[in-house]
Amino acid sequence: MTEYKQNSDPAHGTRGGAGDERLYPFDTIEPKWQKYWRDKRLFNCDTGNTADKYYCLMMFPYPSAALHVGHGRNYIIGDVVARYKMMRGYNVLAPMGFDSFGLPAENAAIKGGMHPRTSTLKNIDTMKKQLNQWGVEYDWEREVISCLPEYYKWTQWIFVKLYEKGLAYKKKAFVNWCPSCKTVLANEQVVNGGCERCSTEVNQKELEQWFFRITHYAERLLKDLAKLTEWPERVKTMQANWIGKSEGVEIDFKIDGMGEKLKCFTTRVDTIYGATFIALAPEHPLVNTLVKGCEDEKAVLGSIQKMRDESKISRSQSEVEKEGVFTGKYVINPVNDRKVPIWIANYILMEYGTGAIMAVPAHDERDFEFAGKYKLPIEVVIDNPKKSIDPKTMSEAYTEEGVMVNSGKFNGLPSRESIKKIAEFFEEKKFGKRTVQYKLRDWLISRQRYWGAPIPMVYCQKCGVVAVPDNELPVLLPESVEFRPTGESPLKFVKDFVNTKCPKCNSPATRETDTMDTFVDSSWYFLRYITPRSSGKPFDSDLVNKWLPVDQYIGGIEHAILHLLYSRFITKFLHDIGIIGFDEPFKNLFTQGMIIKDGAKMSKSKGNVVSPDGLIASYGADTVRLYTLFIGPPEKDAEWSDRGVEGAYRFLGRVWRLVEGVILLNKGADVTAKESRDKLAEDLRRKTHQTIKKVTDDLEGGFHFNTVISAIMELVNETSDVKVKVSGKNDKLTKCLNEAVENIVILLSPIVPHIAEEMWKMLGKENSIFKCKWPSYDKNAIIDKVLTIPVQINGRLRSKVEVPAGIDNEALKKQVMADPKVKSWLADKAVKDFIIIPKKLVNVVISN
């Protein structure tokens, strides 16, 4: 999605541990099968067949120069899911594309590199080769590249639709400005006061910018999180926190001696009787009027200006000392007609609520701190029921619930109850009204950059702001521009681009020169894959309605807020204008963890990037895939280990030799059976079917690839043990052995597709293994006939007994009591209790 800072150096591969001796010929097998899948169009989806559709989507990447094994995790997981679902009989759609507008390509151009288009398309080419090497397959005929006019035409079209509905608008505002990237950033792109991309401290700049009115959808974006039952809880929590809903009351305070009213938002209207001052943000529009004519007006204005000058960023850090100044004016508290002084304070944010608060020092930490500093009165109106509060000695604000005191007719009520009562009272008396506030801000989408989709708007002297009509889209990016880090869009200096005619009146006009945030591009691409070459409309609505919502979306946790929230917003919008029939885009979401090396996220600057190229050369792609999935639970971060890769490689070698060995057996090599063949056969068959069950359950119930692999390893170990003991005769045992081996190959195939295809062929099978049906297990075969029951004495394991599966409790008890170890533990002690957990365990409780 977003571009990554880390780039790996493809020339610097990890050392190969395999040496010249390969455990199996992966280097010839892998390219062969990759070509085969492509030739047989294995991943090309017929979207016309929607009966058993399965839309398996990976977050499309920004085309960086080279991928590392951390990126690989995402694609490998997706590929395994797609192949598995195919074998389950689904018509799988697994498309891929490139989120190819963005800053890195343009920054490279500024440094004197290639034109962004050239470098981007080149990177796309490299990336496709790397994906191919991994054996990760897609329906490439549906490739979507967001920087091409055929795509961004429709990004612009969506902009115009938003504009027509009043959801795209331009306003002058203080915006986050990254001095290094020389562009504005959305609130979501500011991380700890720094630029998301380069970490440079962001400052504030007043600019006229385009916004999307995502706040209009705040309530639905919040409420509909409940619909997303198959999303990780943490992602939903992060989105809910980001939207930040709070319910409260907006109070109208009359300003004493002036006609004006002052609105304050509070969630704690129960504390209204304890309001001892009012605090306004320095940017509040009434500030100048209020201050006018006050004592020492000049000094007051000076300190207000000082507060404004502090960057918004440093003001948002809690360590910053609270500052404020008295305006000389008062409001009247409507509940008791008391005069309350109005202050200007640096801790009040203009962009939240009304930019003004009623301050209740006794019951708010921040107000308490401020009141302490400026010696403002503290009045307790909520008492702690456990220990009465003395306002003179209190050392911190009491913010808990309690009992109302000093609050007129509300005295004695529990504070929680009075929130509702006072709110009702306020509405009745018209002192104010109940409202809801959100932290979510409108989405700032203007970027002073070249490499993005131009905002399709025209400024006409007569008609004003005019949207470019559909038939004139796309507004093409001009080819030749000068890349200069001026802080203004390079498009501004391209006369042919800027000067145009008004689409309405045909008189001379100028174009908007800013481009769109690339997150606009990525918030609808999943719709385009269904009909990627559609030229008359963004997509075919009927078909899109059949294929979406996406059945499985897979990507990194870093997009928990930005991309996923924006995509949900755009989907809801397109739903509301009636061109799609669903209002949530992604039914199941899986967020995989990062791959860590030497304790840190892989990055070029840290020099800890593991490139797949060297690994694939030494061990093959299947080994890299296997290890990547075996490393740990895929949703968690995991530390990369080169030793672990070798272990995965050795395992594939063992499987390869097992298959070769069994084929030899089938030809009638070896002749001596060394022990009871029937029991061996039965045990092996049981293990085989238990493994089928375990693997299928682990894939269906979440992506537990690590336990899937360990289960298959167990089966391989057991099968290898059996193989050693077997003759070549075509009897029950060799049959079970063949069954075990075939199933091992099938169960492994989504994970290590190349070697699986090759072994499948060695076993004499005709078609691609991915055309074969996923096995089901025999319910009877998985039942153990003989059980080993652990025997505990007073909860401690002391012995084990072997019993037939159907044994009744009486017989079991008899056998346990006869066990010599149990006998010696019991000695002459009385048995107080005898607990039998059927098929699991026996616990004999005795006195000590």
Place this chain on the structure above:
RNA sequence: GCCGAGGUGGCGGAACUGGCAUACGCGUCGGUCUCAAAAACCGAUUUCCUCACGGAUAUGAGGGUUCAACUCCCUCCCUCGGCACCA
């Protein structure tokens, strides 16, 4: 501070609705094969005591419930991620 996830051998990690803790893999040690090495194969591997049989001990710390606790309850500690002067 608030919200979320987590803490299990030397390491990555397993353990379903409370029922054999440490599966599987890595590493280490010992062995087979080899002139030798690599690969492969076999065996051992929580810790402590014991020649051994065996015993004791252990899932961040402490308490509780239970015949039985990694799992449930209470108190606390630590790590990671998100949000954070949001009224």
